[in-house]
Amino acid sequence: MTRGSVETSLAELAARIRARADGRAGRFVLGIAGPPGAGKSTLARGVRDELNIAAGSGFAEVAPMDGFHFTNARLTAEGKLARKGEPDTFDVAGYVALLRTLRNSSLGEPVAWPTYSRELHEPVPGGVVFDRQRVVVTEGNYLLLDDRGTPGWSAVRRLLDESWYLDVPRPIIERRLVRRHIRGGRTPESAKDKVAHSDLVNARLVESTRFTADLVLRKYGRGYRFG
Ligand SMILES: Nc1ncnc2c1ncn2[C@@H]1O[C@H](COP(=O)(O)OP(=O)(O)OP(=O)(O)O)[C@@H](O)[C@H]1O
Numbered sequence: 001m002t003r004g005s006v007e008t009s010l011a012e013l014a015a016r017i018r019a020r021a022d023g024r025a026g027r028f029v030l031g032i033a034g035p036p037g038a039g040k041s042t043l044a045r046g047v048r049d050e051l052n053i054a055a056g057s058g059f060a061e062v063a064p065m066d067g068f069h070f071t072n073a074r075l076t077a078e079g080k081l082a083r084k085g086e087p088d089t090f091d092v093a094g095y096v097a098l099l100r101t102l103r104n105s106s107l108g109e110p111v112a113w114p115t116y117s118r119e120l121h122e123p124v125p126g127g128v129v130f131d132r133q134r135v136v137v138t139e140g141n142y143l144l145l146d147d148r149g150t151p152g153w154s155a156v157r158r159l160l161d162e163s164w165y166l167d168v169p170r171p172i173i174e175r176r177l178v179r180r181h182i183r184g185g186r187t188p189e190s191a192k193d194k195v196a197h198s199d200l201v202n203a204r205l206v207e208s209t210r211f212t213a214d215l216v217l218r219k220y221g222r223g224y225r226f227g
């Protein structure tokens with residue numbers, strides 16, 4: 001373990017969010033950022049599940065940034081399909097607007113949120129519907145970006161009550177992403193090419209936002225560590 005760092009479990013991380021969310025009238029928004037393949041979606045689902053076990057089902061739900069991928073038709077029309085995954089291939093205005101709606105709407109008022117299908121490689125409108133959930137876990141690569149590259153992203157941070165950055169060593173990310181692209185139908189060569197020329201470029205951009213997170217987490221054994 002790194003000197004000075006603190007070990008924690010998924011249950012402790014969820015308890016931290018519950019303590020902060022309890023006693024608030026409105027919704028609490030946790031944002032989980034990190035490079036591609038870091039395990040953000042896995043961590044977000046884990047926190048949601050822990051919260052729903054501890055506080056009762058329907059307490060927390062995940063609102064993925066990935067639901068705001070532009071459709072392949074639109075990316076093709078704009079000549080951006082090959083760059084899918086970069087900050088300007090997402091509907092950032094739509095993401096910010098719906099996150100704001102979710103934050104400001106009354107508990108019990110349904111809000112439909114798009115998800116992303118890794119089978120169809122397309123967003124799924126209304127993939128998840130929020131209702132009484134007090135905690136929103138939103139997760140994605142670009143939650144902590146400023147506006148120096150693609151305008152619009154800096155508005156996300158203002159809608160987060162707490163932000164976490166999931167930090168994973170590059171070689172591990174690289175291995176995971178190559179494996180995932182191969183599972184998705186690419187040849188090993190094409191998978192490695194995609195990782196080197198696209199995913200890792202995006203990863204470097206995301207890594208530049210790490211220092212702005214409230215908490216930087218690293219996977220450690222069965223749990224995580226921070227600090
Ligand atoms: N803690 C972990 N230990 C080992 N493998 C993990 C862990 N978390 C995630 N993975 C694996 O790493 C891969 C990426 O995980 P996940 O989809 O959660 O990452 P992500 O950050 O959401 O990626 P993306 O940015 O592409 O959406 C998956 O194959 C997942 O099973």
Ligand SMILES: [Mg+2]
Nearest residue numbers: 040041042066
């Ligand atoms: Mg993900």
